[in-house]
Amino acid sequence: MSGAAGFDIRLPIGVLFLVLGALLALYGVMTLGDAGLYARSDSVNINLWWGLALLLFGGAMYLFGHRARTVQGMHPSETSPEGIATELREHALGLEREDRPGDTRP
């Protein structure tokens, strides 16, 4: 599940929701019992509850992402058969020419 990046997408999802969840839950704790603030959400401390939910989701995502194997060092068109096939086809059709060694400038 490494996708095209060498790192699994579940890692940034996990990180984002862990951070968002922690911030929300923290704010929820800080404003515990603030009736004025939570009047519009029908007295539900939505920040705390939903913050915890986000933390759970973020944690789960991060764990799954961490456990998955990541492809080290190689980049996508070198690793995926479809990527290689696309690159070869572009050369075969004359759409692109072979890169000469040291060819990094346009």
Place this chain on the structure above:
Amino acid sequence: MIRLVWIDYALMVAYFAVVLGVGWMLRRSTRTSTDFFLSGRSIPSWVAGLAFLSANLGAQEVIGMGASGAKYGIATSHFYWVGAIPAMVFVGIFMMPFYYGSRARSVPEYLKLRFDEKTRAVNALSFAGMTIFSSGISMYAMGKLLNLLLGWSFDLSILVAAVIVLAYIFFGGLTSAIYNEVLQFFLIVFGFIPLVYLGLRAAGGWDDLQAKLAGVATQNGFDPGAYTHTWRFMDDASRNPIGVEWFGLVMGLGFVLSFGYWCTDFLVVQRAMAADSMSAARRTPLIAALPKMLFPFLVILPGLIALVVVPHALDAGAGDPAGLAAAGQGIIPAKIDPATGAALLDRTGRVVLDYDLATPMMLVRFFPAGMLGLGLTALMASFMSGMAGNVTAFNTVWTYDIYQSYLRRGASDQHYLWMGRAATVFGIALSVAAAYVAAAFNNIMDLLQLVFAFVNAPLFATFALGMFWRRTTGHGAFAGLLSGTLAAAVHHGMSLAAGSQPGVKGGYFGAQLSYPSELAQTFWTAIAAWVTCFVVTIVVSLLTRPRPADELRGLVYALTPKPEETARHWYQRPGPLGAIVLGATAVLNLIFF
């Protein structure tokens, strides 16, 4: 105007930091043009599926569906259950084998392989233009909303959004856009679930909501159930708020517009083309269809709820000199007449509601500081994913279908990679310009909706004939596309919706046909365009020489071996998955009949 607290800003900053971080970290693995434009064709199906869905989920979707929910009731879900799901199933099962199997790197490139260069050119140029304008409109809508709700500078909002999107696409290409689209999907889901929960609580649950909406329905001259049923009142255009009967809806929206978009728009198809195998590519739209089915509950319900809840006591009298809140419905304010500064009235003397504000008002009404920051971040994420989707589609079509095909062929891969990055820069610059054009001309959004319908509607006829009838020729496709678009313009010019002025809304050739609503007019324009393209393509194809069968192998249904299904489990196969999706959608239609 809403005042934000530190927590709201903290949440936004966290989101932007992660988005930019993802882009930055991907720069090392974006080394060839295939990486930049097609993610190296290595995206797993669940990621591609969520990106497929999310690329389409611009702000027009999130805000627009809330607005439509308030305006048309639960029948708005037709845009999903009739107007998206069947087409998504079709493209996954029947069309991806050609898109993916033909090894085309873009939709216009498929047209070149199947037909000829001039057909590709028509599609590439019109599509490139459309993406720029779409992206610009996203920016404009976002700038306008942030200015209205939060008092942020229109110019600064646009600039900051443009720079952020530019940064992450410049560095990470399509992969960056896809990863961030998946992030945005989850953000929208988590941002809106609490809104629906709190809103339903305040409205008293679905049953109470239905009862209250019955009041709104009768007030607007409909049957009590008109806002809470999807099909019951579709027998006659005058009985439902959309103003269309079932045939126009099914054919215009369900068939032409929906298939025209989901099956031919490179914005979404690109995500499926980035998948890591044929099997994954076919599953991508189907995986996208599963959450898509449930989105009405997330984005349409807030609009319905906005009609019936009362403003909170804390918000009473908060800066409402024109009494707009009182003149409105529920928490939806009335539209301001720019001339008088008071509430705008329509021809029958009723107050015109500013439906676009339904969802934002819901956020403000129910979310305390903290959650409000999350909700606003989700909104901004949806605007930005709309922009990013359009920009990645633009830079690919520009580089492969315009630049590489007509301007400079046979250069090195690094050159095209460089061009892709340059295209991202000028694509975003042009989008910003388009945003200002939209700001200057009031009707530009209507105009562009029109242009999209003119261009997209005939496209599906071209593709359908191209993929399933080997006799279709390049001349036929080209003639069909042009005549279909012309037919759309003519039909639009000859028709007018009840209560509209001639001009952008149609009727510029004299209003011979009258439709009960603009949507009905749009659906029938699309039908006219599709039928014309279909017929003309067939006729011209029969008069011109077709290509030999061996040139069309892999491009036409009859000449392509059925794709080998390599998936291990039955639920990973497109056929059974498609059946499940359609079955579940049918059930949803029945529940809300």
